[in-house]
Amino acid sequence: MTKTAPNVHTPVLEKEAIEFMKLTPGAKCIDxxxxxxxHAKAILSRTDGKLLCFDRDAETLEIAKERLEEFGSRVEFVHSSFAEAGEQARSHDFGEVNAVLFxxxxxxxxxxxxxRGLSHKNDGPLDMRLDRSEKLTAAYIVNAWKEKDLVSLFREYGDEPLALQTARAICKQRPFTRTVELANIVVEVYRRRGWRRSRIHPATRVFQALRMMVNREPDxxxxxxxxxxxxLVEGGRMVVISFHSGEDRIVKRFFVEQGKRLNSGQILTKKPITPSAEEMRYNSRSRSAKMRVFEKGVKQHVKKV
Ligand SMILES: C[S@@+](CC[C@H](N)C(=O)[O-])C[C@H]1O[C@@H](n2cnc3c(N)ncnc32)[C@H](O)[C@@H]1O
Incomplete structure (x- = not known):
């Protein structure tokens, strides 16, 4: 990845996300x-406040730093998974923030x-790690896991309808080292079942499941x-954009749990926000996007009598 990358990523639901963040003057936010x-650029252009940025991919973070240079000390960067955001944020004086975006x-x-081996379209090593200092790679899973574990992985993280057949074909023909070899095996499994061509490549779900496992995304x-x-401060907002049903389920469950059971705020999106037909047309990657928003509130204590 070169440092001065061209503009090759179009932010999804940008306008909607920024509106829901309800940015006020001097707001402190986290991306x-x-x-x-x-999105970070849009946030920093909307408020004169400060933004703390996380990414677990060190190379990506370098590009972001370069692109957001114009905002000077209003923006700070942390190379870390958001799973450890609390401690990192507090040590950067972002212990209380008005809005958070995922x-x-x-x-x-x-x-x-x-x-990086993330796409079935580009031939590369079966890697898929976002943080390259981590050990687990897609090659290890594909070549070492038992068939039954691959079946569960493809079902659970990929909603793959031919999980069993795909896992079986993989175990029969492994080892694999390249993305395209793996993609071809999935295509073969589908062809045997009469598949012709479709908008979504048959290897998409298997690749998604592997990426999620390599990077332990659900956890x-x-x-x-x-x-x-x-x-978040009281009244602070959390905006989450997800791209597949497994992720969206986790977000929805978390919001429902916080809102209904713990009574600690309210869900602002009864139904998830999805991109307009126009956005889907000019940015096909946005097609599967779903955005949910939660506003933290004052905890209501129910008086027991
Ligand atoms: C869809 S992109 C974000 C694009 C960004 N909003 C923009 O407008 O350019 C998702 C980013 O999240 C990062 N990422 C994925 N999982 C992460 C995690 N657990 N912690 C921090 N960053 C993560 C990826 O490395 C990737 O750069």
């Missing part, structure tokens, strides 16, 4: 997934960088949501 800084998943640049998200909630 949990700064990526190439698209724009989950990976950026178009990460997807398009073949050497990180659950931890990140709790950390963010703790950092």
């Amino acid at each position: 949990m997934t700064v990526g190439l800084g698209g 724009d989950l998943g990976v950026s178009s640049l990460q997807l398009d960088t073949a050497e 990180a998200l659950k931890a990140g949501l709790s950390e963010a909630f703790e950092l």
Whole structure:
């Protein structure tokens, strides 16, 4: 990945996210997934406050720093997973913030960088780590896991309808080292079942499941949501944009739990916000996006009689 990357990631639901963040003068905010800084730039342009930016991908963070240079000391950066946001934020004097944004998943640049192994379209090593200092890679899972564990992974994290057949074909023909080899096996499984061509490539779900496992995304998200909630002031808002049903389920559950059971705020989006037809047309990556928003409130104590 080069440092001066071209503008290859279009922020999704940017206008809607910024509106829901309800940015006031002097607001302190956190962008949990700064990526190439698209949303961050919009936030910093909207308020004269401060923004703390997280990303677990060190190379991406360098690009964001360069792109947000014009905002000087109003923006700070942390190379860390948002799962550890609380401690990091407090040590940067962001212990109480007005708004937090999560724009989950990976950026178009990460997807398009073949050497990261994130896309079935670009031939690269079966890596998929967002933080390259971590040990677990997609190659290890694909080549070492038992068939039954692969089946569960593809079902649980990918909603893959042919999980069993795919896992079986993988175990029969492994080892694999390249993304395209793996993608071809999935295509073969689908072809045997009469698949022709479709808008969504058949390997999409298997790749998504592997990426989620390599980066332990569901656990990180659950931890990140709790950390963010703790950092919010009363009336502070949490905006979360997700890109598949597994992620959206975690967000929805967390908000319902906070709102209904713990009575600690309210959900501002009864139904998730989705991109307009126009946005989907000019940015096809936005098609699966869902945005949910929560506002932290004063905890109501129910008096027992
Ligand atoms: C969809 S991109 C964000 C794009 C950004 N909003 C923009 O407008 O350019 C998601 C980013 O989140 C980062 N990421 C994914 N999981 C993370 C985690 N657990 N902690 C911190 N960053 C994470 C990825 O490395 C990626 O850069």
